[in-house]
Amino acid sequence: MDLLSIIGIVWRHKLAAIPVVLFTILGAFYVVAVKAPVYQASSSLLLLSPPGPPSAEQIAANHKLAKINSNNPYVSFDDLPVVADAIIDSVTSSAVEQTLADRGVNPEYQVVLSTDFGSPPIIQITGIGSTAASAIRAASLITSTAVNELYQMQSAQGVNKIYMITATEVVTPTQAQTAASGKLRTLIAVLGIGALLLFIVISVAEAREQRRTASRRPVGVPAPAPASDSDPPPTPPSAKPDVPPEPWEPRAFREPLDQRDPWEPSEPREQSRESRDNKEWENREKERTRNDRRGAALLPRNGVRSEEFQSDPHSEHH
Numbered sequence: 001m002d003l004l005s006i007i008g009i010v011w012r013h014k015l016a017a018i019p020v021v022l023f024t025i026l027g028a029f030y031v032v033a034v035k036a037p038v039y040q041a042s043s044s045l046l047l048l049s050p051p052g053p054p055s056a057e058q059i060a061a062n063h064k065l066a067k068i069n070s071n072n073p074y075v076s077f078d079d080l081p082v083v084a085d086a087i088i089d090s091v092t093s094s095a096v097e098q099t100l101a102d103r104g105v106n107p108e109y110q111v112v113l114s115t116d117f118g119s120p121p122i123i124q125i126t127g128i129g130s131t132a133a134s135a136i137r138a139a140s141l142i143t144s145t146a147v148n149e150l151y152q153m154q155s156a157q158g159v160n161k162i163y164m165i166t167a168t169e170v171v172t173p174t175q176a177q178t179a180a181s182g183k184l185r186t187l188i189a190v191l192g193i194g195a196l197l198l199f200i201v202i203s204v205a206e207a208r209e210q211r212r213t214a215s216r217r218p219v220g221v222p223a224p225a226p227a228s229d230s231d232p233p234p235t236p237p238s239a240k241p242d243v244p245p246e247p248w249e250p251r252a253f254r255e256p257l258d259q260r261d262p263w264e265p266s267e268p269r270e271q272s273r274e275s276r277d278n279k280e281w282e283n284r285e286k287e288r289t290r291n292d293r294r295g296a297a298l299l300p301r302n303g304v305r306s307e308e309f310q311s312d313p314h315s316e317h318h
Contacts, residue, residue, distance in 0.1 A: 024194025132176035139173035
């Protein structure tokens with residue numbers, strides 16, 4: 001089925017298709033012109049490794065260092081991206097998300113790990129809001145929550161602040177930009193729903209039309225088979241099919257058209273020019289002879305023409 005066939009089917013059911021098309025156009029207009037824009041504000045956190053545990057000389061110089069818990073289990077991973085993933089999982093958990101939502105943060109915020117190869121573990125945070133100020137505020141709240149979650153994770157293990165992994169804010173959310181992707185996703189969703197509804201409506205209308213056509217068909221008359229590309233084109237009623245010529249065979253083996261003997265030689269269909277000339281000469285001679293006889297019959301008998309004598313016997317010549 002090509003594009004023209006699809007357009008023809010939609011046009012045939014235009015009464016059912018027009019409301020769906022109008023609904024889709026109105027939805028797209030609302031998304032583009034009426035719906036409030038979405039703003040985004042970004043920030044980023046860089047994780048820093050803590051100092052190593054104190055040496056024996058440092059403990060001997062300062063006996064208080066011996067009482068400090070310098071064992072940090074998160075440092076034993078020797079891989080800060082693992083710690084960054086733990087922070088992201090904590091910030092995007094349901095409990096933290098609900099806490100941020102209660103403080104006016106849009107739950108569609110994003111917290112991801114930077115994918116730049118060879119870079120230190122950087123957590124990228126994106127806050128979303130209906131205004132620029134709300135987006136900046138959301139990004140700041142999410143950033144502070146991530147720093148607090150990192151501290152709580154290590155504090156729960158009894159790690160001293162000196163030997164904790166810290167996070168420094170590399171990018172501060174000071175401005176917000178309009179997110180075109182939000183409107184684009186919504187517009188694509190509206191167009192997709194409109195296309196799906198149009199397909200459903202046209203399919204139902206086409207099925208009802210076929211059912212109505214089948215109910216009007218007389219009983220016992222089969223439905224016409226759908227045409228395929230491999231089927232030959234139908235022959236018009238006025239056109240006659242090509243019939244191959246009959247093979248030649250002798251006159252004796254053909255069915256006689258009359259009661260003559262099939263073995264009797266037939267007259268030649270075409271005569272030579274000399275035969276036609278002789279035939280014409282004989283015909284002219286016969287015509288001349290008939291004219292001479294007719295003229296001789298009109299000669300006078302005893303001074304009176306035979307035709308006058310026969311026509312008026314009481315004339316003065318009698």
